[in-house]
Amino acid sequence: MTTDDGIHRLSAVEAGSRIRTGALSPVTLLEACLRQIDRREPDVGAWVTLDRTGALETARRLDDEARHGKFRGALHGIPVGLKDIIHIAGLRTTAGARGFADTAPNRDATAVERLRAAGAVILGKLQTSEFATADPASTRNPWRLDRTPGGSSAGSAAAVAARMIPAALGSQTVGSTLRPAAFCGVVGFKPSYGSISRQGIIPVAWSLDHVGLFTRTVADAGMFFSVLTASTLKQHPGDSTQAPRIGLVGAPFADRADPVMRDHLAIIHTRLAGHGARIERLDLPEIVRALLAAVTVVMWAEVAAVHSELHAAHADQYRPKIRAAIEAGACIPAPFYLRAQQIRRAARQVLVPLLQRFDACLMPAAAGPAPDPATTGDPSFNAPWSGIGAPQIAVPTGLAADGLPLGLQLIGAPGAETRLLAAARWVEARIGFHETPPGV
Amino acid sequence: MSMTRETILAVLEATARLRFGSVRTGELAPALDVLAADLAQVATTPLPPATEPDFSDDTEPGA
Numbered sequence: 001m002t003t004d005d006g007i008h009r010l011s012a013v014e015a016g017s018r019i020r021t022g023a024l025s026p027v028t029l030l031e032a033c034l035r036q037i038d039r040r041e042p043d044v045g046a047w048v049t050l051d052r053t054g055a056l057e058t059a060r061r062l063d064d065e066a067r068h069g070k071f072r073g074a075l076h077g078i079p080v081g082l083k084d085i086i087h088i089a090g091l092r093t094t095a096g097a098r099g100f101a102d103t104a105p106n107r108d109a110t111a112v113e114r115l116r117a118a119g120a121v122i123l124g125k126l127q128t129s130e131f132a133t134a135d136p137a138s139t140r141n142p143w144r145l146d147r148t149p150g151g152s153s154a155g156s157a158a159a160v161a162a163r164m165i166p167a168a169l170g171s172q173t174v175g176s177t178l179r180p181a182a183f184c185g186v187v188g189f190k191p192s193y194g195s196i197s198r199q200g201i202i203p204v205a206w207s208l209d210h211v212g213l214f215t216r217t218v219a220d221a222g223m224f225f226s227v228l229t230a231s232t233l234k235q236h237p238g239d240s241t242q243a244p245r246i247g248l249v250g251a252p253f254a255d256r257a258d259p260v261m262r263d264h265l266a267i268i269h270t271r272l273a274g275h276g277a278r279i280e281r282l283d284l285p286e287i288v289r290a291l292l293a294a295v296t297v298v299m300w301a302e303v304a305a306v307h308s309e310l311h312a313a314h315a316d317q318y319r320p321k322i323r324a325a326i327e328a329g330a331c332i333p334a335p336f337y338l339r340a341q342q343i344r345r346a347a348r349q350v351l352v353p354l355l356q357r358f359d360a361c362l363m364p365a366a367a368g369p370a371p372d373p374a375t376t377g378d379p380s381f382n383a384p385w386s387g388i389g390a391p392q393i394a395v396p397t398g399l400a401a402d403g404l405p406l407g408l409q410l411i412g413a414p415g416a417e418t419r420l421l422a423a424a425r426w427v428e429a430r431i432g433f434h435e436t437p438p439g440v
Numbered sequence: 441m442s443m444t445r446e447t448i449l450a451v452l453e454a455t456a457r458l459r460f461g462s463v464r465t466g467e468l469a470p471a472l473d474v475l476a477a478d479l480a481q482v483a484t485t486p487l488p489p490a491t492e493p494d495f496s497d498d499t500e501p502g503a
Contacts, residue, residue, distance in 0.1 A: 085497070290485035293478035300475065324471040327464070331455040331472070339441060340482045349488075 007032035009440065012078050012166040012220040019066060019077045026066065030121055033079045036306060037164045040439055044157040045139050047127040048084045049091050055079065058121050074223055076119030081168040083156050084125040085132050085202040088112055090369045092300025095202050096128040096137055096152075097318075099138025109200025111211055111228055112170060118227040123165060129376060132171055132204045133303065141183060141370050143404055143439040149374030150180030150213030150366070153212060160214040163440040167224055170212040173204040174295060174386050175366075177212025181394040182407025183370035183377060185437065187428075189213040189221040189421075190382075192414045193389025196228045205302035207341070208295065208386055220425045221393065224377045225417060227318040243276035244359035244423035249411075251283040253381060258368030264406050265364060266433065268397050272362075275435035281298040282354060288384050291347040294340035295387040301337040304329030348388040352413050355390060360410035360423035363396040369404035385411050396433040405435070441483035448483070449476035 007029055010018070011204045018024035034052060041047060062077045082088060085095045085103040089112075112122060127137040129152035137154040139146040142162040150157040156333025157180035160168050170177050172190045181188020196211035203209055211228070215221045225231070246268055257265065273279050298423065304311075307318075315323065355361060367378050385392045391414065394407045408425065412420030443451075452472045456465040465472075 287485065290481055293481035293485075296475070297482055298479045324468055327456065327460055328452070328471040328475045330459060331452045332475070333451065335441065336479050336482055338486075342487055343482060343485055346487050377447055 005032075008036040008163050010166065010218045012075070012215060013217065013223055015166060016074065016076065016078055016223075020071065022066070026062040026121060027056070028057055029077055030059040030079050030123075033123070033165055036162070036440070040142065040164060042147055042164045043140065043439075044142050044158050044162050046126055046155040046162065046164060047081070047124055048094055048096075048127055048155070049093060049268070051122070051124045055121050055123045062119060062121065069118065073118030074227055075115060077121060078119070078167065079121045079123045079165050080115055081123050081126045081156065081159050082112065083132070083153050083166045083168070083170040084128050085171060086112065086125075086169060087200040088122055088125065090127060093125070093202065095132065096130045105200070107200070110197035112200065114228050126153075126159055126168055126170075128154065128323050130319045131202065131307070132173065132176060133325060134321040136373055136375060136376050140373070141371050142402075142439070143185060143370070144371065144402075147370040147377070147404060148183065148373040148376055150183040150370060152176040153180050153214070154376070156214045157186060157188065158180055160184070160186045160216060161437055163436070166216065167220055168214045170214055171201065171204070172210045172212045172382070172386055173208045173299060175382030177210070177214070178365045178382040178392055178394040178409050179377050179379055181214060182365035182405070182409070183397070185396040185405030185407070185433070187215045187218055187221050187396070188365070188394040188407075189215070189225065190386070190392050191225055191229070191417055192391045195417070200246075203306050205299040205306070207302060208299055210386065210389075218393065218395065218428045222421045225421075226272065233418045235429040241280065241426075244426050245278045245280070245357075246272065246423070247282035247354070247361040248279050249284060249361050249363035250281050250287055253284075253363055256367060257364045260400050261364045261366075261368045261406060264398055264400070265408065268408060269362070271431060272427060277426075279362075280358075282358070284354075284384070285350050287343070287347045287350055290343050291387050292380060294343040294347075295383045297332060297336060297340040298344065300325050300329030301332045301340075302329070304332070317325050322431060344387050347384070351388055351390070352383070355411060355413040356416070360412055360420050362408060362410055365407040365409035369402065369406055381409070388414070390414050391417050391420050393420060395424055395428050395431070396430050398433065399435055443480070443483050445476050445480035448479045449473065452476055452479075
């Protein structure tokens with residue numbers, strides 16, 4: 001095979017299948033990914049730490065095991081990158097905060113342990129906004145270098161989009177997985193709150209933090225979800241072939257999207273209906289507006305709590321947006337924080353029965369295509385679902401006139417990942433998004 | 441919780457001055473203004489009776 005044989009473009013499922021049959025070795029796959037990193041990293045800047053030596057050693061061991069018919073699990077030989085708030089034993093965790101965090105943990109996060117146990121090759125750490133909040137990372141969008149890849153999981157989304165790796169882990173407190181996935185034209189999956197362990201991951205706001213997955217296909221997202229939760233996704237009766245029942249989210253989001261996104265949603269909705277999807281408009285109840293406010297209140301209060309000691313000693317080393325969030329959050333009276341949590345609970349009680357009526361609910365994953373890099377974009381389209389801990393998956397569904405990807409999100413009821421992923425696979429298959437950014 | 445946005449903003453500014461000083465409170469004005477609006481929304485949204493706080497007893501603080 002040549003250096004440009006497209007191995008680095010394989011999905012995780014495809015690569016894993018070839019490794020199982022002996023048609024591809026973990027070392028060959030890793031070397032193809034490293035060559036792609038060498039080609040694209042100078043422009044994109046997705047990585048903080050690239051552990052070439054450690055990854056190659058692991059891949060050689062996995063090669064040897066595969067030749068003897070031994071496979072550790074579903075991810076045997078698959079390279080993976082991790083957002084740099086997730087601890088890897090022996091590699092520094094910076095959390096995107098060059099002013100402070102620069103120590104190397106002595107043990108893996110639980111999610112990393114699970115990846116390794118399933119045979120993944122841990123390749124390194126990916127860029128994040130400072131402490132996974134709002135100050136943009138230096139990473140650039142592979143589709144257009146003058147646009148943001150989104151945040152806070154900027155490097156995770158960009159690396160998967162640029163075909164440097166087939167999959168990456170990120171996180172989402174409000175919109176840090178779905179939004180960058182949409183901006184970068186990849187799949188971004190945030191399972192239900194608590195379904196993937198956050199042990200060994202630097203927190204943003206503990207009652208909102210989720211682990212997120214970046215892949216290029218819905219099937220890959222399901223495979224990683226199974227590994228990380230030690231679950232076996234059951235085949236849903238509607239999996240991929242039976243048209244799903246979809247709730248098309250209207251108020252209060254119908255008018256918030258950019259015109260290009262509104263037009264795109266209308267086109268996709270019509271196409272899905274043409275393929276047989278049973279689509280029903282779903283206006284969300286008024287409490288969703290309060291939920292959006294509650295999510296901000298809870299996040300800022302918990303950010304302030306998480307950072308209280310570090311801020312007391314090093315306030316001037318924080319970047320502006322997170323510093324403002326910490327300090328404003330520290331001023332929130334306790335009764336308001338508790339009432340915000342009550343609103344989340346009340347909203348969950350109202351919204352979950354609505355979500356349960358559908359295989360998935362559909363709405364934009366972001367207001368429009370990726371904006372300029374001064375911000376990481378507006379997370380409000382993702383916020384209510386983070387706020388109630390519901391699973392969400394962003395699927396790339398087209399390109400805007402300027403060549404930037406557009407992504408829609410599907411939302412399910414908490415705990416209903418199997419049903420949601422089946423609907424997402426159906427949508428993915430009918431839309432057929434196969435475009436790639438330059439240089440892949 | 442019947443507090444107006446203006447009252448909430450005054451509370452936030454007073455707390456910020458005590459904790460971070462007048463100069464820094466001035467720099468925080470845009471953030472405090474946004475936060476006051478969200479807190480006012482939280483304060484004035486009616487809740488069903490006996491709604492318990494959630495997401496606070498099954499989490500991994502500091503994880």
